[in-house]
Structures are given as structure tokens and as C-alpha cells.
Amino acid sequence: MRSSFAKGTYFVAGVLVAVAVVAAVAIGAWDHDGSRATAIQTDTTRTINVSGEGIVSVTPDVAVLNLGVNIRDPQLATAQSNATTAMNSVRDALKRAGIADKDVQTTNYSVYVEQDYNQPNQPIIGYNVTQMVTVKVREIGKAGEVIQTAVDAGANQVNGIWFTLEDTSSAVRQARELAVTDARSRAEHLASLSNATLGSVLTISEGTSASGAPMPYPAAAAEKGGGAPSLDPGTLQVVVTVSVSYVMQ
Template structure:
């Protein structure tokens, strides 16, 4: 018997850019098919109230020597970290994300030469805030403690497995409905599943929006923060065979 194959690829609704699925593929097991085949890719997402806010805080210092710049930065960053801990943040939720030391130069247009001005050190930490209702107050406290560079907040769901299970169920139901609709268009009675693969959305924080803050910009009123909803989801690819009731499949 000559094996026939009819490939139909259905695109889903446009997904949010911050929710592009990351690599988390299950092993595929192929089943031999004698009828036309449909390949469907379905993405489903679920929104829920976030329970974690991630913010970034940094300190930048300058000095004539690298040693002095590092020393000053260590003093300032220690003050910021101590303030973070005083807010009730667990030490495991504070992570250094980068320390940079760079020489600083000015360009002299008259002599057309670089003039050395000293060294600059930047130190940043990423902080998980589990009491997200106090995110605004936490940002204000970080600036008061000496932070000169803030980013975030980004909101996420700490344990999103239940939400992902719901997204899986919806994705499978939608894929089945669509596959049967395609089968009916081509004169077949039903479909049977040949293979399933899944890509799960990454659980890392979404890209943070940079927010520069100067000491003279501190307001007496706490910084307002709107939490909104967080989104999580899965992308499922299912391969179906079109079958007829009198085919014996």
C-alpha cells in the first residue's frame, strides 16, 4: 500500500512576546499511519495573581584608583543589602547579578587624546520580594539606602504547575476539536493521536524595564505599584491520523 501524507499546520493566536516557550521537550514516540496526517501546534496560557516580585538594585561608585573604587562600592552595597534584609527578605532571595570595574576616560578635542579620569565600579543584585504588596515601599527604601540604579519590578507565579496543567487541558481540547474539524473537511469521520510533544514556558523573570532613580527624586509618598496578573502557559504539538469508521482504525 502506498502511504499518503497530508500535512496541515494550524497557527494559534499571537502569543505575548514575554511568554515565548523555552526548551522543555518530551521524547516523541512515532506511530505508523496509513491515512493522511495532520500536524497541529497549539499554545494556551492561563493568567493568575502573581505572588513574587523581582527587582534589581545597583550601586555605582567612582574613585581615582581601582582599589578605592571597589572599597567604596563594597561599603555602599553592604548598606543596600542590609536594608534589603531589614525589609524581611530572606538571604536566599538576594543574588548578585554582576560586578563591573572599568577605567574612565574623557576625550580632549584639542589634543585629540584620551585623558584618564579614574575607575568606576557597578554592583547589582536581584531581589525576590514575596510580600508584593510592599514592592513600592521596598523600592523607596533601596534608594534611601544608597541604590542609584533600580530595575523592575517583574511579577511572576512561584508555583505555576496548577496553572500549566489547566493550560495543557485547554490546549489538548482545542487541538482535538480542530483536528476533527479538518478531518470532516476532507471526508473523514474522526482522528487518532500519533504523537505529542510539549514546550513549557520558561519560569525565569521577564525582562526588567530599566528605571533610573536619583536621590533628589525621592518622594514622601510611597512609589505606587500595580501588580496586575501574571501569565504562564504551554505549547503542545500533536500529530493526528485522519480515519474513517469503515477503515478498521
């Protein structure tokens, strides 16, 4: 009986081992088949990725000025008071020149302490108070007159002027159309060089910019009573770039 039981045990164990081996082979075959199926189903779409650019030149219709006052005094309270008085005078003059309150915005108010660094204890010898505003001039031809008006009213800081477009939407649309046309032309050329044809668009993205950096304009150029400066707005460039991915057939 012991011998039969032992033989039976060995037989069952052998069957289990055989089943395990068969199962392992089956699983391995399934894994390999699955891998092959995945490789076959992998997306092998060929693409052409290009960039296009559209540029539209426009005439500015708004001038933006950056101007203000800088007042120095040995006493901080006096410097602040005088700066406020001077800035209020400038604001009143701008309003009389036709500049609306909504087109004047404070951009900087700072206090700088002056010290005598040649003395051992570096005493405070004065205070500089600066207040700056940006002024939007919608009648662009009057920008020079507005600068002179501000200077005559007490502005002694004119840090720059730049020209812009109030509404860029139309120019952006035109530039976008040019950019997309440019991108497609590039893609078609690449496809023809590759003995292929151009398919549908897979993805597209856009970037927009407009030129027009501030021009420095020192207040000394518009001294009191010196006459309004002559300004040339020139042109602006509205630029749209697109990145497009096409199917290549």
C-alpha cells in the same frame, strides 16, 4: 578427438551462458516482485497535524527587583571600597525590611575605566565601579517599600522590576488541558471537512511560556525621602502550545 573436445567445450559454454541468462531473469523477477511487495506494505496512514494553544491568566505573587550601586572615584581602590560599603549598607537595609539572604543574588560587578580622549595620551581620569543584585520580594505588596528602602540606604541604580509566579505548575496544567482540547477541536473540524473521522494520537509535543517582561524603573523615581513608589503587578499569562498528529480514518 580434438574436434569432439572442442564441440564439448562449446556445448558446456553454451549451457553456462543459458544458465546465466536464466539466473539473471530470475533475479530480475525477484527484484521486481520485491519492489511491488514493498510498495504494497508501505505505511499509507493518513494523518492530520494540528497545533493547539491554552492560555491561563494568573495574579503574580512575587516581585523581582534589579538594583545596586554605581560609584565613581579617581582612584580605583577608593571606588571599589566605597562601592562595597554602599552595597553592604543596601544589603543590611534589605535584611531589616524582611528580605532573606537567599532572596538577594549578585548579578553584576563591573569596573569601567574613564579616560580623557581629548588628550594625546588619553590619560585615565577615574573609575566607575558598579555592583548589581536581584531582590526577590515575596510579599508583593511591599515591593515599592523595598525599592525605597534600598534607595534610602544608598542604591542609585534601579534597572527594572518584574512580577512572576512562585509556583506555575497548577497554571501550566490548566493551560495544557486547554491546549489539548483546542488541538482536538481543530483536528475534528479538519477531519469533518475532509469527509473523514479522527483516529488515535500518533505524536504530541509541548511548549510552555509565561509573559511578564521587566519594567524599567529609574532610581530618580525613588529619590531619598520621596516616599515608596506605587506599583501595579497586573496579571500574567501562562501559555502552553501543543503539536499533535492524529490518524485520519
